[in-house]
Amino acid sequence: xxxxxxLTTRARGSPVRAYRSASASPETRWQxxxxxxxxxxxxxxxxxxxxxxxxxxxAVQASLMSxxxxxxxxxxRGSPSPLLLRLGEPIDSRLCRHxxxxxxxxxxxxxxxxxxxxxxxxxxxxxxxxxAPVLKSVARLCLRExxxxxxxxxxxxxxxxxxxVGTSLVNLYSGCMLIGDAHKVFDEMGERNSVxxxxxxxxxxxxxxFAEALDLFREMQADGVELTEVTMVGAxxxxxxxxxxxxxxxxxxxxxxxxxxxxxxxxxxxxxxxAKCGAVMEMEKVFITMRAKNVYTxxxxxxxxxxxxxxxxxxxxxxxxxxxxxxxDGVTFLGILCACCHEGLVDEGKKYFRIMxxxxxxxxGIEHYGCMVDLLGQAGLFSEALHLVQNxxxxxxxxxWRTLLGACRTHRxxxxxxxAARKLLELEPTNAENxxxxxxxxxxxxxxxxxxxxxxxxxxxxxxxxxxxxxxEIGNVVYEFVASDCLKPEVxxxxxxxxxxxKQMGYAANTGLALYDIEEEEKxxxxxxxxxxxxxxxxxxxxxxxxxxxxxxxxxVCQDCHVFFKLVSLVYKRKIxxxxxxxxxxxxxxxxxxxxxx
DNA sequence: ATAGGGTTAG
Numbered sequence: 049x050x051x052x053x054x055l056t057t058r059a060r061g062s063p064v065r066a067y068r069s070a071s072a073s074p075e076t077r078w079q080x081x082x083x084x085x086x087x088x089x090x091x092x093x094x095x096x097x098x099x100x101x102x103x104x105x106x107a108v109q110a111s112l113m114s115x116x117x118x119x120x121x122x123x124x125r126g127s128p129s130p131l132l133l134r135l136g137e138p139i140d141s142r143l144c145r146h147x148x149x150x151x152x153x154x155x156x157x158x159x160x161x162x163x164x165x166x167x168x169x170x171x172x173x174x175x176x177x178x179x180a181p182v183l184k185s186v187a188r189l190c191l192r193e194x195x196x197x198x199x200x201x202x203x204x205x206x207x208x209x210x211x212x213v214g215t216s217l218v219n220l221y222s223g224c225m226l227i228g229d230a231h232k233v234f235d236e237m238g239e240r241n242s243v244x245x246x247x248x249x250x251x252x253x254x255x256x257x258f259a260e261a262l263d264l265f266r267e268m269q270a271d272g273v274e275l276t277e278v279t280m281v282g283a284x285x286x287x288x289x290x291x292x293x294x295x296x297x298x299x300x301x302x303x304x305x306x307x308x309x310x311x312x313x314x315x316x317x318x319x320x321x322x323a324k325c326g327a328v329m330e331m332e333k334v335f336i337t338m339r340a341k342n343v344y345t346x347x348x349x350x351x352x353x354x355x356x357x358x359x360x361x362x363x364x365x366x367x368x369x370x371x372x373x374x375x376x377d378g379v380t381f382l383g384i385l386c387a388c389c390h391e392g393l394v395d396e397g398k399k400y401f402r403i404m405x406x407x408x409x410x411x412x413g414i415e416h417y418g419c420m421v422d423l424l425g426q427a428g429l430f431s432e433a434l435h436l437v438q439n440x441x442x443x444x445x446x447x448x449w450r451t452l453l454g455a456c457r458t459h460r461x462x463x464x465x466x467x468a469a470r471k472l473l474e475l476e477p478t479n480a481e482n483x484x485x486x487x488x489x490x491x492x493x494x495x496x497x498x499x500x501x502x503x504x505x506x507x508x509x510x511x512x513x514x515x516x517x518x519x520x521e522i523g524n525v526v527y528e529f530v531a532s533d534c535l536k537p538e539v540x541x542x543x544x545x546x547x548x549x550x551k552q553m554g555y556a557a558n559t560g561l562a563l564y565d566i567e568e569e570e571k572x573x574x575x576x577x578x579x580x581x582x583x584x585x586x587x588x589x590x591x592x593x594x595x596x597x598x599x600x601x602x603x604x605v606c607q608d609c610h611v612f613f614k615l616v617s618l619v620y621k622r623k624i625x626x627x628x629x630x631x632x633x634x635x636x637x638x639x640x641x642x643x644x645x646x
Numbered sequence: 647a648t649a650g651g652g653t654t655a656g
Contacts, residue, residue, distance in 0.1 A: 149648075180648040215649040246650040281651040316652040323653095347653040379654045386655065418655040451656050604656085630656060 139170065145178045148185075157185035161194065168201070176207040183216035187223035195220045199233075211239045215247050222251025242274045250282040258286040262295065275302070277314045284317040291600035291627055293325040294524050300334075310338055316345045323352025326598060326625040326632050343374055351383035356632045357641035359391030378410055385419035389426065390631060392645055397423045414442050418451055425455025426645060430464055446476040450485065457489050465489040480506070480513045481603075518579035518601045522590050529582040540577075543585045547576065550615045575608045580626060584613065588620060596623040604629045604646065614638050 144167045151160035164182040167174055174182070179202050186195045199217055202208045208217070214237040221230035234240070234248045245268045252261035265283040269275060280299050287296035300318060308314065315338040322331035331352050338345065346369045353362035366384055369376060376384075381404045388397030401420055404410045417440050424433035433452060437444050449472035456465030469486040476482060483506050490498045506512075516531040535543075547555070580601050587597040605613075605628045617624050618638030626633040634641035 145648090175648090177648045184649080210648085212649045217649095219650070241649090243650045248650090250650065276650085278651045285652070311651095313651045318652095320653065342652090344653045349653090351653065377653095382654050389655085413655090415655040420655095422656065447656055454656070 139172060141167070141172050141175060141178065144172055145175070148178055149181045152181035152185045155188075157188045160185040161189065161191070164198075173205065174201075175205075176210040176213050179205075179207055179210075180212045180216045183213070183220045187216075187220040190224050192224045192226065195224055209238050211237065211241060211244065214239070215241075215244045218244060218247040218251060222247070222254055225255055227251055227255040227257060240273075242276055242279065245273050246276065246278045246282060249279065250285075253282050253285045253289070256289075258289045261286040262290070262292070275306075277308050277311060280308060281313050281317045284314075284321045288317075288321040288324040290526070291325050291519070291598065292521060292526060293327060293598060294521055296321040296325060297330075310340075312340050312342045312345060315340065316342075316348050319345060319352060320348040323348060323355065324627070326356060326627060326634065328352070328356045328358060341374075343377055343380065346374055347377070347379045347383060350380060351386065354383050354387035354390060355630075357390055357634060357643075359387040359393065362387035363396070376404075376408060376410075378413060378416070381408075381410065381412075382415055382419065385416060385423065389419055389423045390642065390645065392423075392427060392643075394423060394427045394429070414445055414448065417442065418445075418447055421448055422451045422455065425452055426458060428455075428459050430455070430459070430461060434464065444471070446472055446479070446482075449475065450482060453482070453485050453489075457485060457492070460489070460492050462489060462493060462495075477509065478511055480511050483511065484513060514603065516579040516601065516603050518583040518599050520583040520587050520597070520599050522587065527583070527586060529579045529586070531577060531579045531582075535577065535582065538589070539582060539585050542589055543576065543581060546585060546588075546616065549619060550612065553615055553619065555611065555615055575606065578606060578609050580605060580609050581612060584616060584624065587624075588616070588622070594622075596625060598625045598627075600627045602629060605633060610640065610644070610646075614640055 144163055147163050148160045151157070151163065160182055164174065164178070167178075179198070183195070183198060183202075186198055199208070199220070202213055202217070207213050214233060217233045218230045218237075221227065221233060230248060230251050234244060237244060245264070249261050249264050249268070252258070252264060261282060265279070265286070268279065280303060284296060284299055287293070287299065296318075299321075302308070303310065303314065303318075310318075315334065318334045319331050319338075322328070322334060331349065335341075335345070335349050346365065350362045350365050350369075353359070353365060362383060366376070366380070369380070381400060384400050385397055388394075388400065397420065401412065401416065404412060404416070417436065420436055421433050424430075424436065433455065437448055437452065449468050453465055453468040453472060456462070456468060465486065469482065469489075472482050483502055487499050487502050490496075490502070517528060519526050519528045521527075580599055583599045583601075584597065587599065591597055605626060610633065613624055613626060613633065613635045615638065616622065617635035624633075624635040626635065628646070631642065631646060633646070
């Protein structure tokens, strides 16, 4: 320990405080798919083990036997196993506990749950050493109702006060996307430790409630609970998603000061945090100092380069990874294809798409096809893109069609845009973004009738646009702006001044992308106060001269804002980094790292 | 003995 470092000194203005609400958080991009909670399933995992309402003791023994035997055959290839050795003994709680723990630790979660159910049936009472692993398995399987009933059973057995069982319950509910229940369990726990806190914090990050996760992180620190590597992994993940660079840096400093172990998990979380905060230099620095690296670490680095517009660096990292004998996986190639996309490297992209299959034996998923469609589409190779969509061995998902639609917008391809939009709206009729994209295509060609029709359909279906929302971090406080916000007069005035100044440089508001056919002047004001412009004006006002202005936006940046930002970076001699829904835009000296490709 | 962790298209 070199010197004390506390978070409480910064509590007042800490980033999480400034978040108004989680739902308005400027972050929708790095989304994990919603985990589906399965209905309760008490079906046995192996044939011949189907449970009758009240099976005789020997029948259960036989089911266990067949389960274990099938395991021996499929997994252990005949080598003796601890599970098998115990089978001669009568069924008691010791045997069951042993079997359940074995299954859970091997990831055989259904087996674990099954044995637990059988225990209940024969009346063998589980103890806290049985509840913890079985709860873990139930959590992994997302069995909501099953989880609730195991919880009730644990309460009945009077083991729910156990810190291990309690922590398992927190993990269970957050794994089932029931974070409110997880928090309730946590609040009611008589005994808590660092692990319980970690379970709740990572629970919040897995449930995409990042600001709340950071609130808890602060609370944990204020309570004097030890912050471990696992705590930091969860907190860093929340920082990454929110773009909370200063808190991320604070955590990095804490790790150094307190000598936390920069293992694969923590190092990867740090690399990813810097990547998603647009701090590419820091990302590389961390990566270089790491001693233990695995494929996750390399993937975070590669996709970090890609999303920040350093496509060449991503490709170089890939070669180094291969030279160091690491096996790339599907995520690696996703980063690589994404890098090719952002760089417009069509032939390279095709090459990697091919070698991924031929040299590495990886089957491309829908997300890899998505990258290829984007790559071809943004390069204007529409027939190739369409051919790929129509001939891939996976059913095109809404994202595929939306990608194609986006390419049609870039290249003003109305006919194909109509087609893609029709396919898209069949699959996903309630997503406002789809209508906005199509209307943008129409607007470029002044097709106001079509836009009016589209608008009528939207109204009829009750679809509202997602509000644009941008955030900016200044002095450890994250400020959020929504496009429809009532502006503070000084921000509005500054924005007016900037626009006047930029107009002298030849800037004309690009109103073609406004959704509605409205008066020219109104259109200008609707794009004039996009949330990122407000955040930019605020940043120019409040941040120290010469410092980089970092903004995070929940949607893709519009063309007008993109031009506006480029000019501001030139006229005001400021570096600006804008994280949009898809990628970073690093503006400096009048140009953008995305090279106007997005 | 039992609990908590990182990367992933547009």
